[in-house]
Each structure stands twice: as C-alpha cells, then as structure tokens.
Amino acid sequence: MIEKIRISLWDIFTFSFSGFLVAALVTGHTLVFKLITLADVKDFLIGLPVTTSLFVIPFGLTLVGLLLEPVANYFDKYILHPLWVKAIAEKDKHKTEEKVLEKEIRENFLGKLNGKIENPYSICKEYVETKQLSTTFMVFLSRYGFYRNVSFLFFVSGVTDLFISSSWGIGVGILIIWWILAWTAKKRAQDFYSYLAPTVYRCFLIDKAFDNLEEKET
Template sequence: MFEKGKLSFWDLGTYLTVGCFASFLAAFYIFYGLSIPFPSEAKNLKDFSVSLVIIVPVVFLLFGMFIEPIANWLVKHIEKIRWFKPSEIRNRESLLNTIKNHLPDDDIDSANLYRYCKAVVELKFQNSNHHIFLARFGFYRSMSVLLVLISIINFFIFKCDAINITINVLLAFFAYQFLKRSQVFKNHMEEVVYYNYLALKLSKDEQK
C-alpha cells in the first residue's frame, strides 16, 4: 500500500483507522487489563491540546503503517493452511491467457504478470480505482490479525470463564470473516488491474 513514496487518501484512511483501533486496544489492556495506574501527569496534556491535534493522528498513522507489514507477513503464512486459502478469481486461467496474448514481451512470466499490468495501468490510467480495493484489502487483513491477537491476549489477562470464551469465539469468527473479506477485495483489485490493462490494450489496437 505504500507505493512510489507517497500515500493515497485511501491509504491514509486505512492506516489511521487501524492505528487508532490498535492504540485504543493497547491503552485498554495496559490500564485496565494489566491494572497499570494511569499516569497522573497525563492531566497536563490538556495544555498541549493544539500540538496533540497534530501528534496523535501522526502516531495513529505510524502505528497503522507498522501493523500493516506484520499482518501481511502473518496472513501469507496463515493462508497456506487449507481452511484459510483464498478462492481464485472466476475464470482466472482464461483471463490470464487473454492477458498474455496482449503482452509485448513473451518473457514476462506468470509471477510478474500482475506487477507488469499494474505498472502499465498506473502509468496510463491514473484514475484506476484499484487503490480503493487495495486499501480495503489492507484494512480487513490488518483487522483480522488484530482480532486474533485480542483473543489470544484475553486468555492470558482475563480469567477463563464462559464470558471470556464466548467473546473469544466471537472474535475468532469475526477475524475469519475479515480475512475472507480481505481475500475478496484482493481478487477485486487484481480483476480491476487486469481488465483495465486489457481495456488500454484494446483501445490502443482500435486506434491503429
């Protein structure tokens, strides 16, 4: 999601949302779960309210950017398990074969096909909405990992009673749903890139 040294509007929204959620969770488990007393000096922060308006969003943003690659690494390993494997794009093989028929160089292998198509689309069609799907994919992926982390922490911090077990089962369920949702948006993102590439190539061929 962090590409070409700049952040899109959708990237910012994703990182801020994930970072904000994770920050509040961290505060909850530190001050309530671990019963660490809230520092009395915190009341003096009101004197720096103007600075906090700038600092707090930056902290959320950096926190979200820190979580994203960790979630990406974990999900890649989790998806190797049969129950968590993503479903493929419908007619994927037919679509990829069509793409290959419109490639200028036969040396582009299947592993780099998506990267090539995305590079062409970003160069020629900068208003492509694949960034929206990329941001949603990253959001659901990161939230899935955070929910799993919460359920694990709950077993160590809170007593293992019926309420805790019920909450953790619900968290695991939502984590699974978020993971599957991220996979759906990943497929949408790839489809947008592939079809935009085809549209560019076909329109170019018609102009000849």
C-alpha cells in the same frame, strides 16, 4: 499528480485507521482489566493541546499503522492464510473473470513472454500505475490491507485475553469470540483481494483497445 495524491490518501486511510484500532483495543483492554478508569481517559483527552489533537495524534496513529503493516502482512502470509484458506473460498465469479482476462492478455499481449512468466498481474499492475490509468484497484488494495490488519489484531487480542483472563473458561470463550471476528475480517479482506486482478486486467485491456483503435484511425 491527482492520481498520485489519491493513492497516498488511500495509504494514509489504511495506516491511520489501523493505528486507531490499535489505540482503541489497547484502551479497551486497560479499561476492562481496570488498569485505568474511564475518567482517566476523559481527563487525558480533555487535557490535550489543540495542536496535539489535530496533528501529533493523527501522525502517531498513522505511524503505528505503518509499523503494523509488515507485521500483519507476515503473520497473514504464514499463519492466518494457511490456517483459514480452506474455510474461505474464493468467489467463483471473480475467479472465472480473472482467468478469462488473464488468458486474453497472455495470448494477445505478452508476446514471447507468454508461458515464461507465471502470472501477468505484476506486469499489468505496473503498466496501469505507470500510465496512471485508474486508482480503482488501489481502493480494493487499501481495504484489503485494512481488513487484513483488523484480522491480525483480533487474532492477537483473542490470544492475549486467553492468558490474562481470570479463568481459563472465560479466556477460551473470549478467544472464540475474537477469532470469529478475526475470521470475518479475514474473509472480508479476501473479498477485496479477489477484485484486484480483474480490475487491473480490465484497465490494461481497455487501454490497449484504445491504442489499437487509434492505430487503425491513423
């Protein structure tokens, strides 16, 4: 039960902070382009009831993040990742470890499935989750999702500012800045993503090692 609660908390972290970033970017843009003033924002926040501040707004931000998730995931899969995949190299250390652990699992634990499935990651992940062996990989998955969302929002902000800026020169300059930030966030997301498979494989192998030890003792 505790493990399940931790997983849900990591999900909430990703969704709520993503929603907060959306609100911050929208507010920032409306302030910069003088659609509202800072005084308007202060008056709005001061005038909010306590229940709204404590419950409604956090729930609303989490809902925004939840709705953002599939959009950012689709955009990352079909646009950002193909666009920047060659510019963001995977860390050799993690990739090498992943291949070594994957080979060990294929040869010793997949049995007849060895060679029939492309990647044992999904099976191992399901095994680790079902037995509630560890939530460490959920931390990496959550942070990967958050930085992927950040990259998407920064990318879209750059395109938006390109068209609403007072001149094309300023718009292009702002676009470049936003896209540098988006690339940085995407690179950070890939760093956390590279931790996932090795972490899941280690949990799987450790549990199997304990199972073998118990069998020998009995």
